Amino acid sequence: MPEQLLEQILREGLALRGLNADENMLRRFRIYFDNLEATNRVMNLTAITGEADAARLHFLDCAALLDVGDLSGKTLIDVGTGAGFPGLVLKILCPELKLTLLDSLDKRLNFLRDTCEKLDFDDVAFVHARAEEIPDGFRESFDYASARAVARLNVLCELCLPYVKPGGAFLAMKGPELDAELKEAYVALKTLGGSLEKQIAYTIPGTDVSHCAAVIRKTGSTPKRYPRRWAQIKSKPL
Numbered sequence: 001m002p003e004q005l006l007e008q009i010l011r012e013g014l015a016l017r018g019l020n021a022d023e024n025m026l027r028r029f030r031i032y033f034d035n036l037e038a039t040n041r042v043m044n045l046t047a048i049t050g051e052a053d054a055a056r057l058h059f060l061d062c063a064a065l066l067d068v069g070d071l072s073g074k075t076l077i078d079v080g081t082g083a084g085f086p087g088l089v090l091k092i093l094c095p096e097l098k099l100t101l102l103d104s105l106d107k108r109l110n111f112l113r114d115t116c117e118k119l120d121f122d123d124v125a126f127v128h129a130r131a132e133e134i135p136d137g138f139r140e141s142f143d144y145a146s147a148r149a150v151a152r153l154n155v156l157c158e159l160c161l162p163y164v165k166p167g168g169a170f171l172a173m174k175g176p177e178l179d180a181e182l183k184e185a186y187v188a189l190k191t192l193g194g195s196l197e198k199q200i201a202y203t204i205p206g207t208d209v210s211h212c213a214a215v216i217r218k219t220g221s222t223p224k225r226y227p228r229r230w231a232q233i234k235s236k237p238l
Contacts, residue, residue: 004030004051005051005052005055006029006030006033006051006052006054006055007021007026007029007030009051009052009055009056009060009206010026010029010055010059010060011026012205012206013055013056013060013063013204013205013206014060014063014093016205017063017064017066017205019063019066019093025092025093028092028119029055029059029092031115031118031119032084032088032089032092032115032119033051033054033055033059035111035114035115035118036054036083036115037049037054039111039114043107043108043111045082045083045108045111046058046082046083052206056204056205056206056207056209057204057207057209058085058089059089060204060205060206061085061086061173061204061209061211062085062086062089062090062148062173063089063090063093064173064200064202064204064211064213065086065090065146065171065173065200065213066090066093066094067200067202067213068144068169068171068200068213068215070094071090071094071096071097071144072094072096072097073096073097073098074097074098074143074144075098075100075141075142075143075144076090076097076098076099076100076142076143076144076145076146077100077101077102077127077138077142077144077145077146077163078099078100078101078102078145078146078147079102079131079145079146079147079149079159079160079163080102080103080104080131080147080149080159081101081102081103081108081112082103082108082148083108083111083112084101084112084115085148086146086148086171086173087099087100087101087146088101088112088115088116088124090146091121091124092119095121098123099121099123099124099125100124100125100126100127100142101124101125101126101127102127102129102131103127103128104128104129104130104131105128106128109126109127109128112124112126113126130230131159131160131227132158132159132227132228132229132230132233134162134163134227138163139162139163140162140163140164140165140166140218140221140222141163141165142163142164142165142168143164143165143168143169144164144168144169144170144171145160145161145163145164145168145170145171146160146170146171146172146173147159147160147170147171147172147173148173149173152181152184152185152237153172153174153178153181153182153184153185153188153214154181154184154185154187154188154237154238155233155234155237156170156172157170157172157185157188157189157192157194157216157238158188158192158226158227158228158233158237158238159227159233160172161192161193161194161216161218161222161226162192162222162226162227164218165218166193166218166219166220166221167217167218168217168218169197169215169216169217169218170194170214170215170216170218171213171214171215171216172213172214172216173211173213174211174212174213174214175211175212176201176210176211176212178199178201178212178214182196182199182214185238187238188237188238189216191223191226191238192222192223192226192238193218193219193220193221193222193223194216194217194218194219195216195217195219196214196215196216196217197215197216197217198214198215199212199213199214199215200212200213200214200215
């Protein structure tokens with residue numbers, strides 16, 4: 001039986017990254033996709049639909065974060081995770097990742113709980129909270145924080161860096177125009193204890209879509225007054 005489109009695109013795209021997509025990994029991506037498509041009919045999770053676009057613009061896009069290094073055994077909080085991007089994709093690619101998914105809408109977390117159960121992931125944590133309302137015990141406790149959001153980088157830094165322990169890193173997925181956002185985020189990085197370690201520029205396999213990711217190393221502790229309330233962050237970003 002010929003391989004289905006989703007699996008074919010993922011196998012070929014991940015191979016270009018030097019990754020061998022085994023049958024269990026592809027099975028999990030299929031379950032994730034099917035559950036995403038079914039739930040998306042009754043709840044707005046993503047505007048990207050169909051096997052080809054989901055494989056490339058969601059799954060292969062998020063896979064670019066593997067360039068930061070080995071995530072095995074590391075702790076990562078995906079802030080504002082939405083439908084699970086990039087956190088759940090990274091968990092499928094690296095099952096030993098210790099993943100926490102944080103979102104402000106419980107209905108999205110319910111989708112993720114159901115999906116993780118179907119994926120046989122019983123070690124994923126789910127947190128219903130706004131990003132700026134850091135739960136007890138979460139401050140500076142993760143090796144990594146990730147975000148794939150439309151907010152400007154200076155705003156994302158204030159929301160995400162407080163979760164990262166010194167020595168860890170914030171992984172920010174952005175579009176191709178990252179340089180301008182990095183200049184804009186200079187004060188935020190200096191204030192919050194972050195420093196740009198590297199930029200990852202990539203084109204999603206099978207497309208002409210170019211994206212960037214910023215790896216922001218946590219070089220010092222974030223002052224406890226950050227993050228501020230959302231109204232302050234929005235009206236007076238760092």
